[in-house]
Amino acid sequence: MGLFFLASISVSAYANEVEVVDVQANQASDKTWRFSVTLKHADEGWDHYANQWQIIAPNNKILGTRTLYHPHVNEQPFTRSLNGVKIPADIRTVRIIARDTVHGLSTKAVQLELSSKEVKKITLNLKKK
Numbered sequence: 001m002g003l004f005f006l007a008s009i010s011v012s013a014y015a016n017e018v019e020v021v022d023v024q025a026n027q028a029s030d031k032t033w034r035f036s037v038t039l040k041h042a043d044e045g046w047d048h049y050a051n052q053w054q055i056i057a058p059n060n061k062i063l064g065t066r067t068l069y070h071p072h073v074n075e076q077p078f079t080r081s082l083n084g085v086k087i088p089a090d091i092r093t094v095r096i097i098a099r100d101t102v103h104g105l106s107t108k109a110v111q112l113e114l115s116s117k118e119v120k121k122i123t124l125n126l127k128k129k
Helices: none
Strands: 003-008 019-027 033-040 050-056 062-067 078-085 093-100 108-113 119-128
Touching (some): 019 093, 033 050, 033 062, 033 093, 050 078, 093 119
Parallel strands (some): 019 108
Antiparallel strands (some): 019 033, 033 078, 050 062, 050 093, 108 119
16 A cells, blocks of 8 residues: 655645644664654544554655554643654754554655654545555
8 A cells, every 4th residue: 555645735635634733753772763743533432543653755765653552532732752763864854754553655745854843734635546
């Protein structure tokens, strides 16, 4: 299952999509990165919850994935971290996208400038191949 996405200013096609509301990233002494990502989603229980977020390079390569194994119904928004993310030295920005068990990948994402730590909300136009 391949996915193709472009940043755009379109309106989200789905209500109740998971939203990335904040990202913190720090580079460790071994040159890997730690990402702490805050998500907001109307988790309803095991049938509909935010179950993953990904760090995506400008060339659409997935650099890191954090799987969420249970709903966070009473913990919104919530933050989870991922350590040891290898990011090539030539990459200056990454996108953080999330998914839930009903809608799949969300159109609500963020772009992170690694050097300045600036977080910019973006909307993705997702198309399944």
